Amino acid sequence: ELKVEQNPLFLSMQEGKNYTIYCNYSTTSDRLYWYRQDPGKSLESLFVLLSNGAVKQEGRLMASLDTKARLSTLHITAAVHDLSATYFCAVDYSNYQLIWGAGTKLIIKP
Amino acid sequence: DTEVTQTPKHLVMGMTNKKSLKCEQHMGHRAMYWYKQKAKKPPELMFVYSYEKLSINESVPSRFSPECPNSSLLNLHLHALQPEDSALYLCASSPPGTGERHEQYFGPGTRLTVT
Numbered sequence: 001e002l003k004v005e006q007n008p009l010f011l012s013m014q015e016g017k018n019y020t021i022y023c024n025y026s027t028t029s030d031r032l033y034w035y036r037q038d039p040g041k042s043l044e045s046l047f048v049l050l051s052n053g054a055v056k057q058e059g060r061l062m063a064s065l066d067t068k069a070r071l072s073t074l075h076i077t078a079a080v081h082d083l084s085a086t087y088f089c090a091v092d093y094s095n096y097q098l099i100w101g102a103g104t105k106l107i108i109k110p
Numbered sequence: 111d112t113e114v115t116q117t118p119k120h121l122v123m124g125m126t127n128k129k130s131l132k133c134e135q136h137m138g139h140r141a142m143y144w145y146k147q148k149a150k151k152p153p154e155l156m157f158v159y160s161y162e163k164l165s166i167n168e169s170v171p172s173r174f175s176p177e178c179p180n181s182s183l184l185n186l187h188l189h190a191l192q193p194e195d196s197a198l199y200l201c202a203s204s205p206p207g208t209g210e211r212h213e214q215y216f217g218p219g220t221r222l223t224v225t
Binding site for chain 2: 031033035040041042043044045048088090095096097098100101102103105
């Protein structure tokens with residue numbers, strides 16, 4: 001059974017701190033996605049990671065992919081309140097189907 | 111135009127009503143999707159249309175009926191829904207091909223409440 005596991009599921013942190021969200025998946029896949037969702041809103045694509053060793057950065061967020069370990073990380077540097085949201089990782093299952101992690105709810109306190 | 115639009119934003123309907131959700135994109139994407147998302151959960155895939163043909167139906171109850179009139183439009187017809195169908199309904203689209211361009215772009219969603 002294909003599984004995508006995120007941890008932690010909930011994270012409360014102070015502004016200015018660094019932290020990492022982990023996404024493990026149980027089978028081989030060519031693509032891994034990170035999405036952000038604000039409360040009551042839609043999903044915003046953050047990163048698409050296509051190959052082993054891929055690293056992408058946007059502002060205070062950096063995502064990486066290790067296909068051998070079946071692990072992706074989303075690293076937050078010097079967190080700010082605006083990054084408070086739920087973050088989902090998702091893995092390609094077929095041409096159109098994604099297997100989603102449960103999501104990590106991130107709260108950043110001033 | 112680089113977005114997926116959905117109407118209405120909010121919908122309240124009774125269990126005997128018939129209503130429709132609409133989704134539109136003008137990015138030339140040839141795959142369009144309906145998802146259902148309950149609070150604090152990831153989205154659940156309902157239907158996928160590829161090149162205007164239904165490719166995937168994830169065993170969705172027949173009270174949900176999708177329609178893809180053309181490559182830019184996707185509808186979801188609702189009839190005799192149950193209160194447990196209350197959720198955020200998200201439309202998404204993705205371009206043809208592979209690689210990075212294959213990511214799914216989501217619309218703002220329709221918040222559906224069934225009373």
